[in-house]
Amino acid sequence: MKLAEYEIMSAVEDEHWWYVGLRDLLARLLRQREWPASGLSVLDAGCGTGANLRFLQQQLKPDTLCGFDFSPSAIERAQQKAPEAEIYECDLRQPQFRDGDFDLILSCDVLTETGLEAARDGMHQLTACLRPGGWLVLNLAAYEWLRSNHDQAVNTVQRFTCRTVREFVESLGLESRVLSYRMFPLLPAVVLARLPSMLRRGSSASAQSDLSIPAAPVNTFLKRALFAENFLIERGWGLPCGSSVICVAQRPAS
Numbered sequence: 001m002k003l004a005e006y007e008i009m010s011a012v013e014d015e016h017w018w019y020v021g022l023r024d025l026l027a028r029l030l031r032q033r034e035w036p037a038s039g040l041s042v043l044d045a046g047c048g049t050g051a052n053l054r055f056l057q058q059q060l061k062p063d064t065l066c067g068f069d070f071s072p073s074a075i076e077r078a079q080q081k082a083p084e085a086e087i088y089e090c091d092l093r094q095p096q097f098r099d100g101d102f103d104l105i106l107s108c109d110v111l112t113e114t115g116l117e118a119a120r121d122g123m124h125q126l127t128a129c130l131r132p133g134g135w136l137v138l139n140l141a142a143y144e145w146l147r148s149n150h151d152q153a154v155n156t157v158q159r160f161t162c163r164t165v166r167e168f169v170e171s172l173g174l175e176s177r178v179l180s181y182r183m184f185p186l187l188p189a190v191v192l193a194r195l196p197s198m199l200r201r202g203s204s205a206s207a208q209s210d211l212s213i214p215a216a217p218v219n220t221f222l223k224r225a226l227f228a229e230n231f232l233i234e235r236g237w238g239l240p241c242g243s244s245v246i247c248v249a250q251r252p253a254s
């Protein structure tokens with residue numbers, strides 16, 4: 001990710017409809033799972049500037065909360081937002097993970113930046129740290145054809161389909177429990193908004209992300225659209241298309 005994008009992400013991630021919508025879905029999916037009464041251990045792999053770590057702290061109140069990122073700029077901001085968490089520098093492609101048995105590993109929009117092949121060994125090592133019955137939650141950008149200037153700004157290496165994600169988690173020895181596209185109702189608007197840069201993609205060295213907070217009524221409307229979609233995904237609907245993929249996978253209990 002370009003350095004300036006960490007500053008933008010840190011500034012908007014509390015309020016921007018996209019982040020609020022994702023955390024609402026994560027909250028719904030996490031509430032559905034059973035967690036140990038004590039000793040809960042949680043990792044955010046590629047924690048960015050820390051809003052998800054703070055969210056995990058509030059939502060699950062884990063005994064151990066860890067996060068890593070390969071960007072010192074992200075880590076510095078994350079430490080301010082989630083002072084309870086142990087946050088360290090680590091590259092998912094050449095991992096030197098701290099020891100740990102985790103009940104939950106969350107990784108949002110990180111494999112998008114590494115690509116699957118570069119992170120395959122790292123993800124194997126990481127998910128080997130999941131306790132039996134533990135959970136991996138991934139959110140990823142969908143569809144190569146949706147690639148735009150935004151992807152250039154945040155260094156997207158790969159966009160995904162549900163099928164690629166299912167095959168990947170199964171190759172890690174996990175069982176997919178929830179798998180759906182997201183942003184289904186908003187997909188036409190995303191395509192329209194991105195169309196000019198999708199057609200010109202790769203041509204702008206000064207590409208910027210889409211991450212600016214729209215006017216308050218629009219931000220609220222978009223959040224509500226995602227809350228409605230999240231309600232369906234929570235109830236087991238697999239949406240047929242969208243600009244992101246959500247996956248909840250479980251390490252078999254034995």
Ligand SMILES: C[S@@+](CC[C@H](N)C(=O)[O-])C[C@H]1O[C@@H](n2cnc3c(N)ncnc32)[C@H](O)[C@@H]1O
Pocket residue numbers: 001013045046047048049051052068069070071074090091092093107108109110113114154
């Ligand atoms: C799009 S941001 C998402 C941040 C956070 N997960 C969230 O959902 O808000 C992607 C993050 O992945 C981190 N990242 C990218 N490649 C990485 C790698 N190889 N190892 C560790 N972190 C990486 C980036 O530094 C960035 O903070």
